[in-house]
Amino acid sequence: MLVTLSGYILNYVVTSASVHDIRAVDDLLENCRQPYILADLGYLSRDLKDHLVQKGYHLWTPLRQKMEGSKQHNHWKLMAMRRTIETRFSELCSLFDIEHTLTRGLTGLQLSIEQMILAYNLRYFEIN
Template identity: 70%
Template sequence: MVLRLQGSYASDLIFILNYGVTPASVHDIKVVYELLEGCKQSVILGDLGYLSSELKKDLEQQGYHLWTPFRKNMTGAEEHNNWKVMVMRRTIETRFSELCRLFDIEQTLARGLAGLQLRIEQIILAYNLRYFEMN
């Protein structure tokens, strides 16, 4: 099983807005539409799993701008991989590693799908509430 998260980025705060759990054999691109359901942000930052010109064009028709980093060996990667956007990507990756470290989200020990869903939702709730405590 693979956990995919969608969040909203504002300054140094990241809130998790949506999530999806799929078998590891399902490609990231197959669940992007489900993750974007009800999403009000127009700029979407994705990792290399979402690198697809066809997906980018399709999302642009729906009013979204998908930004994914280029692989280092791709033409124009140095210009495309803007350091400011890469800093935002690093922040997102850091938040995901916090979920792994603080809440052990990768090994929930859930026995069934309902238990797994409940545990993930508890973790996301606790994670999002941390930012309300700080303000």
């Protein structure tokens, strides 16, 4: 999911569980005009970072705790900003039960997710 720091959901990609997060990055960033991307450990990859630099993006992912320089790199302010997306997932689960859509096919799943994101984003404008 691609989310602004203020919490507005810009884009999402659904893949099967066997597909690594990195494989969906190009689809996720389609038409994204934000040059700075904060991601989770699932996107920790030198090849991905180099690939995104070529496309004009600057990718930041936290380092694993045992990695050299992690204490300096994993600055608490960046980690707090990164948690924004995790909060969106939690809210989609609690407000709309997004993990249990009861759809019968991919088209129904897509429609259901898009309705939830639309309702969430409309709620976002009401609150802000």
